[in-house]
Amino acid sequence: MPINYNANVIRYLYRKEYSSDTYEFREILKEAVIHEIDSDLTQVDGIVEKKLNTIWSLYKKDYEFDLANNIVPLFDIVNEYSKTIKWIGINSAKIKDTRRYLYTIRPYIYKYIDSIDDRKYEALACVICKFLGAENVKLTSAGNEGGIDFIASIKFPVKAHFLFGNKGPIRIIGQCKKYSTKDNVGHMKEFVQTLNNVHNLSYRAGEVLPSWFKASTGPIIGWHISNLGHQSGALDIAKNYGIVTSTSKDIVEIICKSRIEGNYTERIRYINNLVEELLRG
Known part of the structure; x- marks a missing residue:
């Protein structure tokens, strides 16, 4: 076997x-x-x-x-x-329990994720940001964009306002890895450097970041998405630097909870249309 x-x-x-x-x-x-x-x-x-x-x-x-x-x-x-x-x-x-009905789509979302390439996986991350309430999203150009695959800004919930005041929405710097294995320590270290470049507005990061990101004063958070998860060492590094880590299972969960209307075919088509729209720019 x-x-x-x-x-x-x-x-x-x-x-x-x-x-x-x-x-x-x-x-x-x-x-x-x-x-x-x-x-x-x-x-x-x-x-x-x-x-x-x-x-x-x-x-x-x-x-x-x-x-x-x-x-x-x-x-x-x-x-x-x-x-x-x-x-x-x-x-x-x-x-009555409509939430449970939403989960009938779960196997089809997994199959959809299996079928898409790395670039579509990055675009799907932008779609997920929209489902989470992002006001702005950017899918960076294909190729070496300083280690940044997607950028987003998401407003704080009202209850968190007392903690963060008027500093603006959370600013997200994201990277995706659609590997068939867990992502490793080396890639997480590279992502830490990417975040340092963003904080310091280094030349490459400065070119990639949109004006709405630079104009905001909200906290910057790294989000690292790996299809099958991360090795323990990579998770330790992420924890030390406050990086959010997710897997495709988390992506599937967010989609299931997003209450997209229609049968599973219509819901998958809706998601794919959003992905294709982002790819067209």
Whole structure:
């Protein structure tokens, strides 16, 4: 089996389309194994038995992380002993809990992110800033723009006004990495240098920053988005420098909570249209 087999199985779970509420984790895992296996299908049951506790532990780790970080988990755990799970989504917007209906789009967003290239991923970050209430966004030109992929300004909530006064909106300097592995320490160190250049208005940063960014006096915050997350050393550096770190899972969560109207096809089309509009400039 490939070294990333377990990760591929978890990846499959997040991209699978679900139609009912309650599942046995063993059966979902069996589907994932059949999807991933590259040999005799008679081996499936044996692989499921061998992998069940390991994959279950990986999902539980994801589940606990999501709850701690205000992310809606893929499944609720109904019975840990029998490994019975309940899908978080529902298939009808008419049901009272409309928030759960919004999460039916989740597998399609993951598939959309899988399908786009690095440049579209950067544009998607700008779209996410708009969903978060950004007044201004800028997708920097393709190529070496001093380590800056996107720039945004987002107003403070009213309750935070007493802390920051009239200094203006948060100014965001963003970088995206759509890698198939966790981003490393070296890239985070480079991003720290990018932020230093912005604070010091170095020549390259000065060229890239728009006038609305320079005119504002709000605090500058670095936002580093990496598709599959960051190595522990990179997270330590980010913490030391007050850099916000996110993954594609966070991006998916923001989109799900943005209450975009329509079925999943219409909602994905709406997001992609916003991305394409940014790319056209």
